[in-house]
Amino acid sequence: MPPVTTLRVALPVPLPRVFDYLPPESLKVEGELSGRRVRVSFGSRELVGLIVGEGEAQDADALKQALELLDPAPLLAGELWQSLQWLARYTHAPLGEVLATALPVPLRQGEPLAETRPWAWQLTEAGHTSAASLRTGTRPQRLAELLQAGTMAEALLDDRLEGWREAARNLAKRGFAIRVLRDAATAAPVPALTLTLNPEQQEAVAALRAGAGFRPILLEGVTGSGKTEVYLEAIADCIAAGKQALVLVPEIGLTPQTLARFRRRLGVPVHALHSGLSDTERAQTWAACWRGQAQVVVGTRSAVFAPLPRAGLIVIDEEHDGSYKQQDGIRYHARDFALVRGKALDVPVILGSATPSLETLHNVHAGRYGHLRLRQRAGTAQAPEVRVVDVRKRPLEAGLSPETLAAIDRHLGQGGQVLVFKNRRGYAPVLLCHDCGWSAHCRRCSTPLHSSPMTVHAAGKRLQCHHCGQRQSAPLACPDCGGLALQPQGVGTERLEEMLLQRYATVPVLRIDRSTTARKDGLEKLLAQLADGPGVLVGTQILAKGHDLPRLTLVVVVGVDEGLFSSDFRASEKLAQLLVQVAGRAGRAQRPGQVWLQTHHPGHPLLETLVHGGYRAFADAELVQRQAAGFPPFAHLALLRAEAKHSDPPQAFLQLARRALEEASGGSLEISGPVPAPMPRRAGYQRMQLIVSASQRRELHAALDAVLPALYERQEARRVRWSLDVDPIDL
Numbered sequence: 001m002p003p004v005t006t007l008r009v010a011l012p013v014p015l016p017r018v019f020d021y022l023p024p025e026s027l028k029v030e031g032e033l034s035g036r037r038v039r040v041s042f043g044s045r046e047l048v049g050l051i052v053g054e055g056e057a058q059d060a061d062a063l064k065q066a067l068e069l070l071d072p073a074p075l076l077a078g079e080l081w082q083s084l085q086w087l088a089r090y091t092h093a094p095l096g097e098v099l100a101t102a103l104p105v106p107l108r109q110g111e112p113l114a115e116t117r118p119w120a121w122q123l124t125e126a127g128h129t130s131a132a133s134l135r136t137g138t139r140p141q142r143l144a145e146l147l148q149a150g151t152m153a154e155a156l157l158d159d160r161l162e163g164w165r166e167a168a169r170n171l172a173k174r175g176f177a178i179r180v181l182r183d184a185a186t187a188a189p190v191p192a193l194t195l196t197l198n199p200e201q202q203e204a205v206a207a208l209r210a211g212a213g214f215r216p217i218l219l220e221g222v223t224g225s226g227k228t229e230v231y232l233e234a235i236a237d238c239i240a241a242g243k244q245a246l247v248l249v250p251e252i253g254l255t256p257q258t259l260a261r262f263r264r265r266l267g268v269p270v271h272a273l274h275s276g277l278s279d280t281e282r283a284q285t286w287a288a289c290w291r292g293q294a295q296v297v298v299g300t301r302s303a304v305f306a307p308l309p310r311a312g313l314i315v316i317d318e319e320h321d322g323s324y325k326q327q328d329g330i331r332y333h334a335r336d337f338a339l340v341r342g343k344a345l346d347v348p349v350i351l352g353s354a355t356p357s358l359e360t361l362h363n364v365h366a367g368r369y370g371h372l373r374l375r376q377r378a379g380t381a382q383a384p385e386v387r388v389v390d391v392r393k394r395p396l397e398a399g400l401s402p403e404t405l406a407a408i409d410r411h412l413g414q415g416g417q418v419l420v421f422k423n424r425r426g427y428a429p430v431l432l433c434h435d436c437g438w439s440a441h442c443r444r445c446s447t448p449l450h451s452s453p454m455t456v457h458a459a460g461k462r463l464q465c466h467h468c469g470q471r472q473s474a475p476l477a478c479p480d481c482g483g484l485a486l487q488p489q490g491v492g493t494e495r496l497e498e499m500l501l502q503r504y505a506t507v508p509v510l511r512i513d514r515s516t517t518a519r520k521d522g523l524e525k526l527l528a529q530l531a532d533g534p535g536v537l538v539g540t541q542i543l544a545k546g547h548d549l550p551r552l553t554l555v556v557v558v559g560v561d562e563g564l565f566s567s568d569f570r571a572s573e574k575l576a577q578l579l580v581q582v583a584g585r586a587g588r589a590q591r592p593g594q595v596w597l598q599t600h601h602p603g604h605p606l607l608e609t610l611v612h613g614g615y616r617a618f619a620d621a622e623l624v625q626r627q628a629a630g631f632p633p634f635a636h637l638a639l640l641r642a643e644a645k646h647s648d649p650p651q652a653f654l655q656l657a658r659r660a661l662e663e664a665s666g667g668s669l670e671i672s673g674p675v676p677a678p679m680p681r682r683a684g685y686q687r688m689q690l691i692v693s694a695s696q697r698r699e700l701h702a703a704l705d706a707v708l709p710a711l712y713e714r715q716e717a718r719r720v721r722w723s724l725d726v727d728p729i730d731l
């Protein structure tokens with residue numbers, strides 16, 4: 001029998017291989033097949049996969065026929081297709097799973113590429129004559145007023161009038177308005193630059209304009225130094241050249257405030273891509289990028305997968321931010337992948353931060369990245385004054401010293417706003433029995449040797465495990481001794497809020513954390529309550545960035561000490577970044593700001609270096625230590641984790657992996673483990689890990705390449721849930 005031609009298909013299944021199918025009956029094999037989606041049956045399911053090429057098989061009877069070819073032309077092609085294949089190799093993840101991660105859900109499920117024709121609205125003749133009869137102030141009337149000036153693109157209406165869709169339907173029903181197609185290119189109003197860039201900003205913009213092609217550039221500037229204005233200039237250039245700009249922002253940085261600022265300044269539709277959108281909306285934006293219609297895309301981590309056929313620029317704001325690293329599934333780093341794409345697309349990549357990651361600084365030192373600095377705050381704002389407050393032996397009220405409370409009194413008295421930062425949600429971290437020493441632990445996460453306390457919520461009424469999400473009501477009496485002396489220990493944001501509410505009855509006291517801002521617009525609504533008057537914000541790291549609070553004059557940081565003594569080698573870097581970012585909230589406008597750091601370790605080297613030398617002094621010292629210790633960025637790590645109900649299978653699996661890696665590498669890798677993971681038990685699963693370290697990236701990948709395919713097939717692998725994380729952030 002002559003061999004038959006097959007389709008090689010990457011499917012979203014956890015197996016490191018592609019699958020052969022016979023072409024579907026209907027297929028007229030014409031054009032490029034690679035990068036087109038097919039629907040196939042796989043076991044008892046139907047799956048959507050991507051064709052990666054053609055193959056040959058001897059025995060046609062042993063193969064299934066693909067059910068349906070879904071795309072008339074490749075959905076993934078060119079740079080994105082190549083980059084995603086690179087990502088699969090780099091993460092050592094199955095290509096089919098990587099491709100599924102990169103696509104919006106509707107495309108993953110086999111729906112056609114979304115329609116993205118540029119719809120707009122205009123008034124009918126009846127609308128023009130009768131608009132005056134609409135009741136003033138209603139949405140339909142406000143929409144009619146907007147449309148009096150002319151046709152408006154839907155993408156622009158999003159920005160001008162909340163709830164315009166309903167209003168448009170209302171006008172359409174009355175025959176006052178109609179939906180029309182119009183060319184997006186002609187819809188752009190003229191952008192207006194309302195401020196003059198300062199000399200440092202001008203220098204940065206000029207430097208960006210000077211080059212062409214792929215160039216990674218660190219734009220290092222303290223918070224409020226005007227980095228965003230520099231991005232906006234570069235983006236405006238990019239749009240003027242007819243190209244697309246992709247802007248990545250951290251998860252909590254993509255606020256309506258940010259988007260409005262981009263829209264105002266750029267005068268073209270700005271497409272948002274984030275988890276708050278529906279799948280349909282995301283698929284639409286993805287399609288608009290695919291067709292080259294979307295000129296500016298601002299999005300969080302997964303926006304790094306946007307197709308950019310006319311790419312001109314990539315910006316990564318707050319490049320040090322931890323939210324760029326995906327922590328489950330395909331463990332990619334959006335910043336690093338953006339750099340890979342920027343290189344393949346041959347466009348500049350701007351990495352902006354006030355507190356650059358040590359990886360990026362290392363690349364700057366090595367001459368691989370350009371470096372631009374903004375040393376001063378933009379406009380008239382001054383750098384805040386930082387004070388380390390020694391709270392040893394001081395009486396504390398919900399964690400605040402008398403001096404700190406007096407400072408809050410003072411700032412409120414002068415009409416200022418105060419931010420009290422505490423990186424712990426809930427009422428208190430522990431519920432303790434004062435009679436017998438019992439404390440509340442999560443049954444699913446603790447072991448006799450490892451305790452995982454439940455966090456106290458709702459003023460002591462509820463307990464919650466922040467690791468597995470388990471909730472229960474707090475016991476009324478101690479389960480061990482029956483005593484009634486149960487006491488919340490320590491301080492969380494809820495407890496701070498309770499105390500501050502009592503103390504400051506006449507000003508708003510608002511708690512900002514994941515519990516109070518879970519709903520869409522939650523943060524916006526809360527901050528609106530604050531308006532221009534004095535007030536207190538109590539919050540977690542959500543408050544560390546994003547929002548411009550011009551009246552904020554005092555930032556109090558409570559409990560930095562927890563981060564000073566951690567086993568994670570990245571803990572110092574994270575703490576330093578967090579402190580600098582939080583401090584950067586103070587005094588962003590005319591009023592000078594103050595930052596009070598409460599600590600029991602006023603002489604700690606990290607605090608000393610930060611306060612006296614600034615972030616760069618800290619980072620330089622830290623890089624020296626990393627090099628001495630052989631940690632990233634001077635070494636390259638991979639983390640192999642395994643978990644199961646009992647600890648034997650993870651142990652056996654990781655032992656096997658260790659032996660295989662040692663053999664494959666000829667001893668050039670440093671391997672530690674199997675050891676228990678930092679959370680050795682979570683949600684009832686025993687967790688173990690293996691850390692693999694290499695001085696050369698190449699060695700690490702060669703060993704993983706050699707070992708992983710066989711590892712998937714082993715019996716030991718089937719008894720555990722396992723994952724591989726290349727360049728892990730949390731060890």
Ligand code: ADP
Pocket residue numbers: 195196197198201221222223224225226227228229230378379380548
């Ligand atoms: P960053 O992104 O570095 O935190 P922004 O670009 O958000 O800084 O700027 C901080 C504030 O300063 C914003 O309110 C911005 O409008 C303002 N600003 C930026 N550049 C200038 C300038 N050249 N002149 C006056 N105000 C400026």
Ligand code: ZN
Pocket residue numbers: 433434435436437438478479480481482483
């Ligand atoms: Zn007790």
Ligand code: ZN
Pocket residue numbers: 442443444445452465466467468469470682683
């Ligand atoms: Zn738990």
